[in-house]
Amino acid sequence: MAQAIFIILSLITLGCALVVVTNRNLFHSALYLAFVFVGVAGLYFMLQAEFFAGIQVLIYVGAILTLIIFAIMLSRDLMNPNVRGFNRQWWAAAIVAGLLFVVLAVVLWRAPWPAAPVGEPSADFIAELGQALVSPAYVLPFEVVSILLLAALVGSILIARER
Amino acid sequence: MLNLTWLIPVFPFLAFVLIVLFTNPNKKLSSGIAIGSVAVSWVLSWGVFLQSIAGRIGMGEEAFRLHVPWLPTGTEWFPMGVNVDPLSAIMLFMVPFVCLMIFIYSVGYMHGDPRYSRFFAYISLFACGMLGLVVADNLLMLFIFWEIMGLCSYLLIGFWFEKPSAMKAGLKAFLTTRVGDAFMLAGMLLLYSQTGELTFAHIFAPETLEKLAHSQVNLGFLGSLPWASLLAMLIFGGAVGKSAQFPLHVWLPDAMEGPTPVSALIHAATMVSAGVYLVARCFPLFTAVEAGPQLGLVAFIGAFTALFASTIALAQDDIKRVLAYSTISQLGYMIAALGIGAYVAAVFHLITHAFFKALLFLGSGSVIHGSGTQDMMEMGGLRKHMPITFATFMVGTFALAGVPPFAGFWSKDEILADAFHKFTEHGIASWPFFVWLFLTLAAFLTAFYMGRQIFLTFYGESRRPHAHAHESPKSMTYPLIVLAVFAALLGFAGVPEEFPVLGHLLGGNPFHHFVGHEFPATPLNGLVMLISVVMALGGLFVAWLVYGRSPLKEGQPDPLIQALGPVHTVLRRKYYFDELYQATFIRLALWLSEICFAFDNKWVVDPLVNLAGRAGVALSDLGGWIDRTFVDGAVNGVAAVIGWMGGALRQTQTGRVQNYLLVAVLAVFVLLLISVVI
Amino acid sequence: MVPLSWYLIVAAALFCIGLYGILARRNAIGILMAVELMLNAVNINLLAFWRYLTPAHMSGQVFALVVLAVAAAEAAVGLALIVAIYRTRDTVNVEEVDLMKL
Numbered sequence: 037m038a039q040a041i042f043i044i045l046s047l048i049t050l051g052c053a054l055v056v057v058t059n060r061n062l063f064h065s066a067l068y069l070a071f072v073f074v075g076v077a078g079l080y081f082m083l084q085a086e087f088f089a090g091i092q093v094l095i096y097v098g099a100i101l102t103l104i105i106f107a108i109m110l111s112r113d114l115m116n117p118n119v120r121g122f123n124r125q126w127w128a129a130a131i132v133a134g135l136l137f138v139v140l141a142v143v144l145w146r147a148p149w150p151a152a153p154v155g156e157p158s159a160d161f162i163a164e165l166g167q168a169l170v171s172p173a174y175v176l177p178f179e180v181v182s183i184l185l186l187a188a189l190v191g192s193i194l195i196a197r198e199r
Numbered sequence: 200m201l202n203l204t205w206l207i208p209v210f211p212f213l214a215f216v217l218i219v220l221f222t223n224p225n226k227k228l229s230s231g232i233a234i235g236s237v238a239v240s241w242v243l244s245w246g247v248f249l250q251s252i253a254g255r256i257g258m259g260e261e262a263f264r265l266h267v268p269w270l271p272t273g274t275e276w277f278p279m280g281v282n283v284d285p286l287s288a289i290m291l292f293m294v295p296f297v298c299l300m301i302f303i304y305s306v307g308y309m310h311g312d313p314r315y316s317r318f319f320a321y322i323s324l325f326a327c328g329m330l331g332l333v334v335a336d337n338l339l340m341l342f343i344f345w346e347i348m349g350l351c352s353y354l355l356i357g358f359w360f361e362k363p364s365a366m367k368a369g370l371k372a373f374l375t376t377r378v379g380d381a382f383m384l385a386g387m388l389l390l391y392s393q394t395g396e397l398t399f400a401h402i403f404a405p406e407t408l409e410k411l412a413h414s415q416v417n418l419g420f421l422g423s424l425p426w427a428s429l430l431a432m433l434i435f436g437g438a439v440g441k442s443a444q445f446p447l448h449v450w451l452p453d454a455m456e457g458p459t460p461v462s463a464l465i466h467a468a469t470m471v472s473a474g475v476y477l478v479a480r481c482f483p484l485f486t487a488v489e490a491g492p493q494l495g496l497v498a499f500i501g502a503f504t505a506l507f508a509s510t511i512a513l514a515q516d517d518i519k520r521v522l523a524y525s526t527i528s529q530l531g532y533m534i535a536a537l538g539i540g541a542y543v544a545a546v547f548h549l550i551t552h553a554f555f556k557a558l559l560f561l562g563s564g565s566v567i568h569g570s571g572t573q574d575m576m577e578m579g580g581l582r583k584h585m586p587i588t589f590a591t592f593m594v595g596t597f598a599l600a601g602v603p604p605f606a607g608f609w610s611k612d613e614i615l616a617d618a619f620h621k622f623t624e625h626g627i628a629s630w631p632f633f634v635w636l637f638l639t640l641a642a643f644l645t646a647f648y649m650g651r652q653i654f655l656t657f658y659g660e661s662r663r664p665h666a667h668a669h670e671s672p673k674s675m676t677y678p679l680i681v682l683a684v685f686a687a688l689l690g691f692a693g694v695p696e697e698f699p700v701l702g703h704l705l706g707g708n709p710f711h712h713f714v715g716h717e718f719p720a721t722p723l724n725g726l727v728m729l730i731s732v733v734m735a736l737g738g739l740f741v742a743w744l745v746y747g748r749s750p751l752k753e754g755q756p757d758p759l760i761q762a763l764g765p766v767h768t769v770l771r772r773k774y775y776f777d778e779l780y781q782a783t784f785i786r787l788a789l790w791l792s793e794i795c796f797a798f799d800n801k802w803v804v805d806p807l808v809n810l811a812g813r814a815g816v817a818l819s820d821l822g823g824w825i826d827r828t829f830v831d832g833a834v835n836g837v838a839a840v841i842g843w844m845g846g847a848l849r850q851t852q853t854g855r856v857q858n859y860l861l862v863a864v865l866a867v868f869v870l871l872l873i874s875v876v877i
Numbered sequence: 878m879v880p881l882s883w884y885l886i887v888a889a890a891l892f893c894i895g896l897y898g899i900l901a902r903r904n905a906i907g908i909l910m911a912v913e914l915m916l917n918a919v920n921i922n923l924l925a926f927w928r929y930l931t932p933a934h935m936s937g938q939v940f941a942l943v944v945l946a947v948a949a950a951e952a953a954v955g956l957a958l959i960v961a962i963y964r965t966r967d968t969v970n971v972e973e974v975d976l977m978k979l
Binding site: 042046049050056057062065066072073079080082084085088091092095099100103106108110111120121123125128129132133134137140149151152153154155156157161164165168169178181184185188189192193195196198 | 887889892894901904913924925930939941945947960972
């Protein structure tokens, strides 16, 4: 049952992802990207990372995708299907990406993974995650990320502002 | 103060640099800088002089020396430094002071000259040369400053180079003195090769002189000589050139083409006396061998020149030429004095002569400035128009003629007394007798031609229509007055000790004690003194008889022409020395030059050079062809290959990030593939 | 139960799709979207490893959170850059943005 759901979910996600990278119309791409994000959130859910599924939807679909659509709207002519959307090496890129996937798949398939999870996550792992973030082990990356976000915020405003 | 001695020549040199580089357009500033620099040098020099008088006892026999390493010579450093001994000190008393007077005088004399600043630059450089020469502590430095002076002399004689005669005179002076300098250079090099030293303190050390006196040099068919004699004679060659002694005297009268302050400074007071200074400086070398020919040569040249030049001076009409021959004659006195060993008398005469000859030259400059002519036949009656010039000129004349008690009397008399004393010791057939005889005769002639000059110039009536003579400006007359004071009084520094009343009153010949206490003082000889006074007054009296009793009228010829007949012509033409040199040395030199030119241009050198040139061109053509075909081909080929390869490689450098990324991903794929397969 | 390798293969596929987008797209916004796909693939990996190998540790989660934050920052700065470039150059075609190319 779970396997069936996983396969369906994965196929939808990957199919949408393919549309995202192959569609000439950027706006359509962006819409399909939303499906991809939701599909990935589904995968998170299946991994019992409900919290991540939530913030995936919130941040990616709610924030990043909105930003992307804004950017598409701000730059004219992007949805014009007459403009060539891909460069001259697209076929080479496709071959290389495909070959890479094949090799990766072979590697991953051969690797001796445990058949089942070694344990179950605790019931309130969200609380634990919150504590871990401010614990001595992770507080530094946490703070660095916050600084990064602040810098990105200020930087974006500075770069994109009208002169 | 002695430690600052090395600064004395530096200031005029700085003035030269400043004027040449910066202040040339500003005449007032330029002359101010020149005079200021010499004034500073003068103050320093007199400080050094006074200190060396005061410290005479403390200094002992040792001269003050200050030196630094200069040139590395094999195993040792050649030192450069200053040397203050009584001779230098007494020169430091005279040189900067006379320089300063003449610098001040020049402000008035050169007024309005277009190259005014340049004039001051040159004379500053000259002052540097003379002061450096005086304080130099080795022969090489002395030679360098000697040549600096030679250069300045050339530049200043030819200062008005628009005049062809001035240009030629400069060239003549330069070339003639160069003959002497060649001897001097040879002597210096030989001295260095013999002793390995050029520092005075070392080459005049008793053991060095001893060695030089006792080692013989073989001159082939001329026989053999002690080294000391040969070196002394070669160095004397330099002095002969610089001090215009026979037979290299011809340049000095022509040097009068230069501005009068130059004549006074260089060709009367300082530079020409450098030759005498050189001989005096090298006096230990000259006296190292007792019976050598070198002293006889010096005495003969000096005495002969003294008489010979004074005879020429009789028949000259140019006021400055008379003085020029007088200078030659007086320098002959000094040289002759050195030749008979009268060192103190020579130095004394050098100092007094510098003052009164500078005075006379500046006076003649003032006369020329006031009357507008140099020809004495066109002057006359200037006494009334130029009283200060007249008075000071009279002082100079008395000093030169040897009228007591003016300076020249004491110094000239000391030379004559020395000569007389020596000949009574050595007998009548000795050098000192001829020296005394020649110099006494010359003293008479000196008094006569100076009297002639005075009467022709200042007495009688003007022999030129529309002459409006006027007194010179104060910047010219003040130096005259100062110099006149010295010309009148300086002799008292060297009054013989036994002279009644005066001798004791004046400290018993302080000059002798200062300069030459190691030489015995010549006993006072009343007879010699009497003869010399009679000669001086007699010369002046004869001059009065000929020119003073009935002054020349306009257009009237010189009475001497009648009196002397053809002799006058010979004298007037200076014994035809210029013509003789023209016919011999100069023609020979020109002929040699022609031959060299022909050798160079027509026969050998040019054809050879041309042949070499053509061969070179042919070879170069061949080389060029090889170059173009093979070397260039190879180079171009390599470049082309590399260019082609670069062009091919360039295709990979698209500048597109996506291309690079594609390649990177491909590489990742390959690496992964390898890991999977293996 | 879904095996771990399935998740990993799906993530690899998503990653390679994103890679293709980056290599082939001419449009900067398209490239940015492809980058987001790749980041998602990474996060799937991280969470899958967490769930299957170290469910008791928080490392995987924290790492995923950091990646999320970096993705957000990257999107913000990247889009700001694109807007700025578009404003000055009137294009978002990466092949035409070659001002610094020699």
